[in-house]
Amino acid sequence: MSTIHPRRRRAFAVAGAFAAATLVLGACTNNSGGDDDTSDAISKSNTDNDKSGEKVVIGFSAPAADHGWMGSITKSATTQAEQYDDIELKVAEGTNDVNLQISQVETFINDKVDAIVLLPFDGAAMTSVARKAMDAGIVVVNVDREFNSPFAARTTVLGDNYGMGVSAGTFVCDDAAGKTGLKVAEIAGIDSLPLTQDRSQGFSDALKACGLKVDNRVAAEFTVESGEKAASNLLQAAPKIDYLWNHDDDQGVGVLAAINNAGRDEFTMIGGAGSADVMEAIKADNSVLKATVVYPSTQAADGVKLARLLVQGKSLSDLAEIEVPRMLKLAAPIVTKENVDTYLPSAFRS
Amino acid sequence: MTSLQDPSLSVPAPPKGDRGGSIGLARNLGLVIALVILCIVGVATAGDRFASSDNVLTILRLAAVVGVISIGMTFVITGGGIDLSVGAILALASVWATTTGTQAMAGDVHWIIMVFSAILVGAACGTINGLLIAYGRIVPFIATLAMLASARGLAEIIADRKTQIIRDQGFLDFFGAEPIGIPVIVIIFALVVAAGWFLLNRTTFGRRTFAVGGNPEAARLAGIKVQRHTVYLYALLGTTCGIAAVMLMSRTTTGSSTHGTLIELDAIAAVVIGGTLLSGGRGTVVGTLFGVLIFTTLTNVFTLNNLSTSAQAVAKGVIIVIAVLLQQRIANRKT
Numbered sequence: 001m002s003t004i005h006p007r008r009r010r011a012f013a014v015a016g017a018f019a020a021a022t023l024v025l026g027a028c029t030n031n032s033g034g035d036d037d038t039s040d041a042i043s044k045s046n047t048d049n050d051k052s053g054e055k056v057v058i059g060f061s062a063p064a065a066d067h068g069w070m071g072s073i074t075k076s077a078t079t080q081a082e083q084y085d086d087i088e089l090k091v092a093e094g095t096n097d098v099n100l101q102i103s104q105v106e107t108f109i110n111d112k113v114d115a116i117v118l119l120p121f122d123g124a125a126m127t128s129v130a131r132k133a134m135d136a137g138i139v140v141v142n143v144d145r146e147f148n149s150p151f152a153a154r155t156t157v158l159g160d161n162y163g164m165g166v167s168a169g170t171f172v173c174d175d176a177a178g179k180t181g182l183k184v185a186e187i188a189g190i191d192s193l194p195l196t197q198d199r200s201q202g203f204s205d206a207l208k209a210c211g212l213k214v215d216n217r218v219a220a221e222f223t224v225e226s227g228e229k230a231a232s233n234l235l236q237a238a239p240k241i242d243y244l245w246n247h248d249d250d251q252g253v254g255v256l257a258a259i260n261n262a263g264r265d266e267f268t269m270i271g272g273a274g275s276a277d278v279m280e281a282i283k284a285d286n287s288v289l290k291a292t293v294v295y296p297s298t299q300a301a302d303g304v305k306l307a308r309l310l311v312q313g314k315s316l317s318d319l320a321e322i323e324v325p326r327m328l329k330l331a332a333p334i335v336t337k338e339n340v341d342t343y344l345p346s347a348f349r350s
Numbered sequence: 351m352t353s354l355q356d357p358s359l360s361v362p363a364p365p366k367g368d369r370g371g372s373i374g375l376a377r378n379l380g381l382v383i384a385l386v387i388l389c390i391v392g393v394a395t396a397g398d399r400f401a402s403s404d405n406v407l408t409i410l411r412l413a414a415v416v417g418v419i420s421i422g423m424t425f426v427i428t429g430g431g432i433d434l435s436v437g438a439i440l441a442l443a444s445v446w447a448t449t450t451g452t453q454a455m456a457g458d459v460h461w462i463i464m465v466f467s468a469i470l471v472g473a474a475c476g477t478i479n480g481l482l483i484a485y486g487r488i489v490p491f492i493a494t495l496a497m498l499a500s501a502r503g504l505a506e507i508i509a510d511r512k513t514q515i516i517r518d519q520g521f522l523d524f525f526g527a528e529p530i531g532i533p534v535i536v537i538i539f540a541l542v543v544a545a546g547w548f549l550l551n552r553t554t555f556g557r558r559t560f561a562v563g564g565n566p567e568a569a570r571l572a573g574i575k576v577q578r579h580t581v582y583l584y585a586l587l588g589t590t591c592g593i594a595a596v597m598l599m600s601r602t603t604t605g606s607s608t609h610g611t612l613i614e615l616d617a618i619a620a621v622v623i624g625g626t627l628l629s630g631g632r633g634t635v636v637g638t639l640f641g642v643l644i645f646t647t648l649t650n651v652f653t654l655n656n657l658s659t660s661a662q663a664v665a666k667g668v669i670i671v672i673a674v675l676l677q678q679r680i681a682n683r684k685t
Contacts, residue, residue, distance in 0.1 A: 092653050092656075093657070093662050095607075097611065097613075098598075098601075098609065099416075099601060099602075100412065102602065103408055103409075103412035103649075104410075106411070107405070107406040107408055107650065107653050107654060109404075110402060111399055111654075112401065121608075122606060122608065123513075124513040124515050124602075124604045125604045125606060125609075127514060127603065128522075128603045129601075134424060148515055192511035192607060192608060193514070241418040
């Protein structure tokens with residue numbers, strides 16, 4: 001087997017190269033600054049509910065943090081949990097593999113946690129295992145991407161996706177002030193998600209009210225790279241645009257890069273989700289970005305808070321209602337130069 | 351398990367008979383050690399939470415989907431090929447089997463229709479891969495890359511990029527059941543492993559696979575129909591993708607064009623750390639089984655210990671390298 005030897009040596013060389021590359025990459029991409037901005041906005045409730053109660057073990061699982069908003073989801077959930085000494089948060093690996101996410105929830109069930117806060121990669125695909133957790137007496141709080149059965153979660157926290165589209169569309173209508181024949185373009189997120197379909201529906205419904213429609217629509221995948229690709233194609237296809245709504249500020253980094261590369265500035269761009277970078281650009285008012293629509297990245301933090309209240313048998317103190325509500329739908333306000341200072345502290349970093 | 355052949359002896363000529371135990375065992379020793387170390391770490395860090403039967407079943411359920419594909423992948427890689435399209439084929443099979451049309455037919459006749467359509471779609475895609483590679487003379491990497499793109503694209507078109515929910519309770523009940531405490535999908539995984547081991551080590555088909563992968567020209571001169579055999583190998587892998595699709599359908603109660611994303615990398619990694627040679631001619635089903643179990647146990651131990659995403663990815667990479675190095679050293683010392 002002497003023929004193996006060179007092969008082995010090569011294997012060692014490759015392994016060494018990988019190790020070196022890992023070190024270099026690790027050093028380059030370690031940006032710990034900036035990300036902490038959201039934590040300023042995450043605090044206790046400042047009510048009697050804050051009082052330390054029985055210990056609550058919460059399992060948390062979310063998709064892979066492949067864009068800033070999703071990264072902020074996990075980060076803000078962790079930050080929130082740290083503020084209560086009666087919460088023990090178990091964070092499972094972020095994953096876009098439904099098979100793996102199911103097994104994470106199964107592990108939480110085996111561990112007999114008190115509650116599970118779950119942002120599913122695909123709501124429908126996670127419904128059955130969430131139901132299993134509920135059947136095992138675990139409080140399940142569903143965040144952002146909805147299950148397809150009401151029995152699979154005790155409480156659901158959702159952003160208002162349809163409302164995002166409406167806010168963006170209404171801004172366009174107000175800004176257009178009755179002009180017709182304007183060209184409106186849209187860069188959507190992952191098209192297979194119901195939330196993307198809701199956003200687009202809201203946008204087109206709001207535009208219809210003032211006689212406009214979406215002339216060009218492309219879909220990206222929430223990542224910077226996909227945003228750049230989709231926007232380049234869109235700009236090529238549409239030589240003149242008046243308004244452009246981009247569903248997501250993370251992919252927006254790529255969208256802006258494409259816009260700059262194409263040297264285009266004849267239109268007004270509206271963002272989505274509300275990243276700190278975009279809000280700063282709106283504040284500076286020196287680019288095509290004039291507005292964005294908030295989609296709170298603190299949803300999972302709210303999920304953690306609600307899970308704690310549910311397990312401890314407390315209620316939402318500002319409501320007359322005794323029980324924690326079945327569903328919370330968060331507002332999707334439009335952010336412009338006028339009100340940007342209100343929303344900047346709670347914005348996430350791309 | 352100890353009677354595995356040593357495939358290194360089967361190159362280039364097809365092996366005859368059982369070349370016995372101790373060498374095969376030695377080859378797998380590195381894997382056994384890795385798995386034992388992982389289990390020790392698991393018990394040390396998570397105690398009863400790791401060692402409970404519920405947790406073992408959680409690991410096995412997670413392993414089942416990627417495991418079935420890895421067994422099929424073992425055949426293709428042993429035969430000198432590679433298949434990057436398995437995740438896309440899984441997605442297409444899951445979508446095809448859950449369209450309203452298929453589900454309506456299943457409702458009228460029996461849910462087994464859904465199972466058959468998933469497996470048929472998988473086998474058909476695999477056959478197309480095989481034909482393109484064997485008779486179209488396209489490099490496997492390229493042919494299956496094309497299949498990766500087009501199968502997932504077709505899945506998206508059919509599903510209209512939506513998640514299709516399975517309504518048939520009979521299907522869900524059957525595959526969600528746990529006779530004698532073991533989930534049905536784990537039993538199916540075990541059957542596939544047993545069938546794969548038998549096929550590779552105890553049949554002419556298996557011997558031909560080693561021969562074709564080790565030296566196609568020698569195999570051809572020895573009278574093996576290399577092209578036809580290559581088609582069989584890819585069709586077999588496609589079939590296992592169909593089976594995996596059914597498993598994932600039962601686990602998620604859905605069919606979706608996003609199912610199985612990047613599962614090809616997990617499958618190839620499991621096969622390679624199991625000891626199957628990427629250049630072909632040498633392969634082991636038992637090694638692949640260990641490879642799959644090592645990865646899923648690793649994931650489980652990390653989940654139990656609350657470890658971060660990034661740390662996991664690094665650890666996985668390191669373990670691939672260590673496992674392969676360790677296993678090569680042991681194998682070489684013995685031979």
